[in-house]
Amino acid sequence: MMARLILMVLVCCWCTLAQAHKPSDSYLSLDVQGQTIAGQWDIALRDLDFAIGLDGNGDGELTWDEIRARHGQIAAYALQHLKIASTAGPCQLQAGQQLIDQHTDGAYNVLRFQATCPGSAAPASLDISYTLLADLDPQHKGLLKLSHDGQVQTAIFEPEHARQNLSLAAPSRLAQFGAYVQHGIWHIWIGYDHILFLLSLLLPAVLLPAAARAGIASGQQSLKAAFFDVLKVVTAFTLAHSITLSLASLSLISLPSRMVESAIAASVVLAALNNVLPLFRGKRPVAAFVFGLIHGFGFASVLRDLGLPQSALVTSLLGFNVGVEIGQLAIVAVFLPVAWLLRKTWFYRQLMTWGSLAIALVAAIWLLERLADIKLIS
Template sequence: MKRYLFILLLCAWLSPAQAHKPSDSYLSLEVHGQQIEGQWDIALRDLDFAIGLDGNGDGALTWDEIRARHQAIAAYALQRLQVASDQGACPLKAVEQLIDNHTDGAYSVLRFQASCPGAAPASLAIGYTLFADLDPQHKGLVKIDSGGNTQTAIFDPDSPRQTLSLVAPDRLAQFGAYVKHGVWHIWIGYDHILFLLSLLLPAVLLPQAHQSTRSNVPQNPLPPAAESRGRTRRVRPQVLSWGLRGAFIDVLKVVTAFTLAHSITLTLASLSLISLPSRWVESAIAASVILAALNNLLPLFRGKRPVAAFAFGLIHGFGFASVLRDLGLPQGSLLASLLGFNVGVELGQLAIVAAFLPAAWLLRKTWLYRQVLTVGSLAIALVAAVWLVERVVDIKLISS
């Protein structure tokens, strides 16, 4: 009974969680002297939550419902964006609204214009507070093109105001912003975390490989006196524990394989060298979580967890790439952003491992850890199965 209750509680906690891409918006600014042309892609699901777009309450948004709220969308968004040059504020004016599809759904495309006072600005001060009062995890990914230079930045409720140079973009600051974004992305990517943890859970319980060699084990463990009397002794089987060094090496193999694989596909996908349909990628990620969790109950991988981590890591890399691909950075900026984002993902991963391994090692011989390994793995598989069905057929089984 306790096991079933544990499963239900874990499913209730995880199922509503956003296993898909988190809340982001994409703001692009093109500066031509004093004039600015902007495009702001904002998820319709976020706007619906903030100001209500579903007029008849049937859970499905139509073009007529969205068009009826164009004025409200523009007012809500532009009140939460301020652009200024060193000569003063650059008032924003909505021009057009469209709809576009990103990897995680439909977005409202708000096009606007601004005119800055005085001469052509050398820098822009941007204030970004979209959804700051509703979603503390929301991010605004901003790209500014000016005279062949591209500057990028990431805004969130903790850093709502930044000044960006239009003459000499701060590549170090851009790199740091994407490192931070990579860490944040892995920490709220529940499907990625559950996949990694499912592979790491058995690390501290694996037996040593035959005590290194069979030659070190005595061929006859019975004492001579017992052998001469023809008596046999029953030896109770037991699982040999790893040493901490052995557990660390096993974890290192799994994490390294996962890192290498998703770094390859993250790079290829972000550079637009390979592209896969988002639904296929998200469905495959959910399937990888199921298999990794079931491997703790059934020997699916048969001691080849690093190989499995590498194979599924290739798929997870496409999921990581969706954020950078949606931003549409040019090649020069993309390389720096890609490197920073990848470094951030690895730092986020290492933080998870650093928190997991000592705790798992201390609890490895307890009843609680065995329950987490078996019952927890089953619960993870069930939650991932819900995600898989949602992604394959594009429906929402459990509302968040």
């Protein structure tokens, strides 16, 4: 009976992770030029298909003709869920050109539009209401990049924060730092591949070194020893991804996104299999560092979508990295006590083996999808 229960839990987790590799979000850019605002809104085609239906013939594949035929409906649906107002009153939004662009998680419709605000001078602030997919997906996030006179600030819209008032005055360094900390926390929590990689490396932390190397849960080590084991893995991962995140975000190194995403999926496969087969032989911190270098490029792709303000590159980059670490430590803070309490149980032995195999299977499918650019489950 217990075995069936564990199997059901693992299957449910597998299905959830497999079909939710990346939660829904969109990228909204507003460039304020006097009373006129030039806008660009990148919305995932999968979200638009879910909301208004783009697949005309129902074959499960979207073609350019099907998308182009719905341009009017796409623009109407999107702009219906975006309201912009200055202190003088509502701004009038007008749809423009529509394109297709590839993000790391698939194809996006790019809607360009223009907003004209009332009054005779540039607005001092903007009141923005964002309700895209609010009635369909409560987890959806809108990531805003607001530019004005060379200054860039960001915001995250969600159903609980659907309306925000943003000053166009130059934001303080502290405010920019805080905004990018928030972005970093959010993006580690939605990065399921990063989370699964980290958890796969942490699963053996509460076991004796010999048992961990053998991929079994027959021995346990002290909480202090487990803490330092986790500390070494997390520190190695943090140092590594901080290096490549900084280099890639500052455009000093650039790698193709498909190669990066494929390598991240491969790292999850290897980290999970290490819990069943002794691939790293007690060198999990080394593995965390080596693969962390690749994960840093994945984090950098998020910053490229958000845009780093040139006036505060270091502050924003540091804030994002701090946010990633806060999100990561929150995961560890939940994992370690639970793993410690369960370390002697039959359930943990099964989780060590079958949970790791389930993670490896999900990541293997992600790897195939990313290498072949096909959709299987994501």
